[in-house]
Amino acid sequence: MTTPSRIPPALPVAGGGLTDFTEGWLANRRLSAHTRAAYRRDVQQWLGWCAGRGLEPLRASFLHVNAYARELEATVDARSGRPLAPASVARKLSALSSWYAFLLRLEAVTANPVGGADRPRVARDVSATVGLSAAEVDAMLAAADRLDGPTAARDRVVLALLADLGLRVGEVVALDLDDLGAERGHRTVRFTGKGGKPRRRALTPAVLRHLEGYLEVRGDAPGPLFATATGGRVDRHAVFRLVRRLARDAGVPAWERLSPHSLRHAFATAARDEGVPLEDVQDAMGHADPRTTRRYDRDRHNLDRDPSYTLAAARSRRTKP
Structure with a gap:
């Protein structure tokens, strides 16, 4: 295997x-445009x-990666005013690990330095995204119905796709007109x-x-x-601003901390x-992993959904004289 002192000349140093x-x-890598851009920023950083x-x-x-990770953990997010979340740091290190793994396969390095680094622990069962109740989502949709102006029709569709389908914001903004279609009686x-x-x-x-209504305006x-x-x-960024503006208009208390992903969480819950x-x-x-879906289900620990109630009701029906 090539040592760092004998890096192939075709590779930039x-x-x-x-x-x-x-x-x-x-x-x-099979990545969406949004993920590709995020990974590019992570490596450039x-x-x-x-x-x-x-x-x-x-x-x-790995000592350098550890030092970098500790600096990331102390970095204040300009948008939230708080230190970067452990999940954000973990994602950045994950991108670097993939980058170095690629270098390793090309024998440009002898080891992946991220592999031995001390990565932040991220609870797979918890999400840091601020959630929304079903009533709050309804109120935001009602606020969207009250919009006026040249972008009102467009903004109503954007919010409906986030709320009714639980799409990611990157998936919504990447849509083209020819992505709309019909299949087996469904739009x-x-x-x-x-x-x-x-x-x-x-589509609902x-x-x-x-x-x-939007296509009549758009053409x-x-x-x-x-x-x-x-x-x-x-x-x-425009969708982020739209979500927060509608949440504010709908009287959602945590409107300043919401993101389009909050609607995706609400969809799952x-x-x-x-x-x-x-x-x-x-x-x-x-x-791909059901554990990811469970993280989005914020009401999963609600005792009203304890399966023991369902089993008890079924037994009662079976034994009822």
């Missing part, structure tokens, strides 16, 4: 020269950290899910009602389904509360 290599790594310390990234050890939307997986979902009557020109006044694609089987919610949300 300087931190700034690894950009092309990083793009090659990303191209070899690491390379910047290394450059600031005169450290060659291909010769970094559908096709999109690329996490991991680059092609997916499709059925409420989404369809708002969508038809049938090909391109982004949700466009700005200048024709560009609506971005994630409401579906499970209405008796939708876990595996159906898992499929709808595109989760």
